[in-house]
Amino acid sequence: MDYGDIMKVETTGAGKKTSGQDQLSFTGVAASHAMAQTDLSKMNNYKINITKVGEETGLDPAIIAGIISRESRAGNALTDGWGDNGNAWGLMQVDKRYHTLQGAWNSVEHLHQGTKILIGFINEIKKKFPNWTAEQQLKGGIASYNFGTKNVQTLGGMDRGTSGDDYSSDVVARAQWYKTNRVF
Numbered sequence: 001m002d003y004g005d006i007m008k009v010e011t012t013g014a015g016k017k018t019s020g021q022d023q024l025s026f027t028g029v030a031a032s033h034a035m036a037q038t039d040l041s042k043m044n045n046y047k048i049n050i051t052k053v054g055e056e057t058g059l060d061p062a063i064i065a066g067i068i069s070r071e072s073r074a075g076n077a078l079t080d081g082w083g084d085n086g087n088a089w090g091l092m093q094v095d096k097r098y099h100t101l102q103g104a105w106n107s108v109e110h111l112h113q114g115t116k117i118l119i120g121f122i123n124e125i126k127k128k129f130p131n132w133t134a135e136q137q138l139k140g141g142i143a144s145y146n147f148g149t150k151n152v153q154t155l156g157g158m159d160r161g162t163s164g165d166d167y168s169s170d171v172v173a174r175a176q177w178y179k180t181n182r183v184f
Contacts, residue, residue: 003122003141004134006060006175011139013173015166032173035069040183042074046091046106051184053111057119061184063138064115066175067092067145070167081105090114117145124149143168 013029022038024031043050043065050068054061071093072078081090081104088095090105092114099117103109122141128149129137140152143159146167152158159166178184 002134003059003063003119004138006063006066006138006172006179009135009139009172009176011169011172011176012166014170015164018164018166018170029173032170033177035073036066036174036177039069039074039076042076043069043178043183046074046111047183049106049108049111052108053115054184057112057115059115059119060175060179062175062179063118063142063171064092064111065178065184066171067114067118067142069174069178070171075106078105118142121145121149125152128152139168139172142171
């Protein structure tokens with residue numbers, strides 16, 4: 001399945017609210033890259049599983065890593081596997097209010113579930129916006145992972161209403177850092 005090339009997705013990176021989580025004095029792609037790099041040592045603990053799930057689902061493992069970095073800071077932001085006030089589970093923060101949780105918080109089963117949810121959103125965006133490029137559809141699917149397909153309305157306003165108003169741009173920039181630095 002073609003989900004587009006993460007390296008061709010346009011991105012502005014992290015906004016002020018997101019970059020402020022790491023007390024960064026800068027925003028944008030550089031901030032996203034800095035946060036991805038901060039998460040690298042923990043991310044390396046899951047590299048084999050992320051790569052396996054990427055190969056099995058056809059989704060670039062760097063994208064999975066970008067989601068994990070944003071959602072859970074590679075596990076650093078979790079308490080006993082939980083985040084979002086006890087509503088979201090695991091590295092990819094699958095919401096228990098909408099999904100039946102699968103696997104341990106850092107397991108292949110969990111990564112499969114989160115990745116399949118993301119792929120479902122990408123496919124919904126493909127149907128909703130068939131004239132968008134594969135890269136634009138990929139970015140729309142990433143935004144949907146945060147706030148649902150119905151909220152993706154335009155290319156220019158894709159992140160309006162997502163966490164920090166920068167979700168897909170930040171995830172894309174983090175994924176690009178993992179890809180550029182040959183982590184995945």
